[in-house]
Amino acid sequence: MSKFKILIVEDEPVIAENISIYLDNNDFEVSAIAYDSDEAIEQLEANTPDAVIMDINLESEQDGIDIAGYINSKIHIPFLFLTSYSDKHTLDRAKAVKPSGYIVKPFNEKTLLASLEIAISNFASEDNQTQPALDMEKINQHLLSPLTEREFQLAGLVYNGVTNSQISEQHFISLNTIKTHLKNIYLKLDVNTRYNLIVRLRQLMNK
Amino acid sequence: MSKFKILIVEDEPVIAENISIYLDNNDFEVSAIAYDSDEAIEQLEANTPDAVIMDINLESEQDGIDIAGYINSKIHIPFLFLTSYSDKHTLDRAKAVKPSGYIVKPFNEKTLLASLEIAISNFASEDNQTQPALDMEKINQHLLSPLTEREFQLAGLVYNGVTNSQISEQHFISLNTIKTHLKNIYLKLDVNTRYNLIVRLRQLMNK
DNA sequence: TATAAAACCACCCTTTTGGGTGATAAGCCG
DNA sequence: CGGCTTATCACCCAAAAGGGTGGTTTTATA
Incomplete structure (x- = not known):
């Protein structure tokens, strides 16, 4: 490469x-x-x-x-x-x-x-068209309580393997804030780990 | 449902x-x-x-x-x-x-x-045909050092969001063994967290 | 059958995440 | 205006995962 x-x-x-x-x-x-x-x-x-x-x-x-x-x-x-x-x-x-x-x-x-x-x-x-990007509308269709823009953004970063500390450095927000957002995201997606969040997002995008 | x-x-x-x-x-x-x-x-x-x-x-x-x-x-x-x-x-x-x-x-x-x-x-x-399952051959094509069968199996479980303790209970192997396998898998895939393993597997399957 | 690879396991210690709680500031909307 | 949502942050504690090292047993195979 x-x-x-x-x-x-x-x-x-x-x-x-x-x-x-x-x-x-x-x-x-x-x-x-x-x-x-x-x-x-x-x-x-x-x-x-x-x-x-x-x-x-x-x-x-x-x-x-x-x-x-x-x-x-x-x-x-x-x-x-x-x-x-x-x-x-x-x-x-x-x-x-x-x-x-x-x-x-x-x-x-x-x-x-x-x-x-x-x-x-x-x-x-x-x-990348072959690997469809996350689609906020599509994700939210399947949720009782939809993700906010910010939550979707953070979910996308997690989906691409970015750690909390990397997110913190890239986006000028504290680790605590990220953790709070993630807790809310987990509630809405009904998961309790970041890797299950990734799996769930993959599932929802394939529906 | x-x-x-x-x-x-x-x-x-x-x-x-x-x-x-x-x-x-x-x-x-x-x-x-x-x-x-x-x-x-x-x-x-x-x-x-x-x-x-x-x-x-x-x-x-x-x-x-x-x-x-x-x-x-x-x-x-x-x-x-x-x-x-x-x-x-x-x-x-x-x-x-x-x-x-x-x-x-x-x-x-x-x-x-x-x-x-x-x-x-x-x-x-x-x-599920729409969401392609992991393919060991396909994954190994991209690796210098291929995954063994067992490693591939564990990688698959992680890919589907299963935790170490769940793997341990399901497959009668100790947490320590799982951790050892994962360390080796991480080396081969050049990642250092389980969520990056998931991301990497997704990438390789989409190549 | 010697040897190498694969699978298994343990201990230690650190880092990262996750869960609970509470708080503040900005913006929206009826 | 007053309440609601969103986004921000802190602190505490617990659970999970990761990294290093070293070891034994099984299995394949040259």
Whole structure:
């Protein structure tokens, strides 16, 4: 299997280099590093990567969220935000463009790899026609009490094998919150372990 | 959904009655109780149940294992053995007829329910064409080091949501043994949790 | 029959999950 | 406005699963 090509968008050369080297050493291929949004868009047009990691805060007038908007409207690939702590307004803007994940600085390198892998595989499985993605309507048809959007989202992550701590890191919510959601999901689906949740979802999707 | 019909084959009326009452109170329907093998076969011919629970040791000349032989050759339903501790020879004979599970006396009632449910659902999923059962050849194609038969069997149980303690009760092997097998399976499949094992098996079956 | 592979089991310790309870904040709606 | 739902989080405890190590017995087979 060939390596996944990753575009890095990061205005701080030291950080960009570090990430690049780390990815190259771990079965990814860094297709390019863009230091501002113009370069990023050039790269996206020239050579579509399999995923993009981008800093939210760039020096240029356009930031990572703007680039995300471009990606969403023009191409079909997953992207993750690389970010230090931000104000609520920025976070809200970031959420609105539906990133596949967030990586919060300072991050450890394993987190980076895991987030990337999860983002790419989830994104791929959403598209994959032979392996039908979870369908919230279809699932809810069979339930007395339907799943909420958030619950469905978390159920989907569990369905794809993501652990609670990975969910926590990717989505900025605490382990406790995830556990609370899962308890509610388990009630609605009538299961009591995460692997039985997976099995049940598989069953419901095959009905 | 209508209830699953269960045939009980047990020569001890007190035990048979207890099981019957408990199943009736828990979303199963006891279609009949047979006190010997002749009655059992009559019932099987008259009114096919969804599953059979039968004592291995019956007073009559034919025992539960003989009935199992009849089931295997004539009809297509899952059956479980109800048994107290037996000699090795009997156990070997029992294993040879491929029961869907064993319930060891004294058993607690929840064990009984769980075993039944698992037996029926696994049996159903083996047949189910829309939801392809696991295929050992297909799985092993993708592995450097193939699963053994036993490992594949355990992987299948995990795939269907069965817990370690349920496996232990159904198959007469210790929790430690199961854990050892699972460790080896995880190595071969390159995962480290049972839910990631499920996800991986799903992926491999969809390739 | 020697040898290797497979199946079985135990102990220890850590990590992850699950279950119960209670609480707060935001948004919706009659 | 007041109640309802949803999403968020905390704390506690118990159960289950995972990782490491080392061992014995069975079975297949060269």
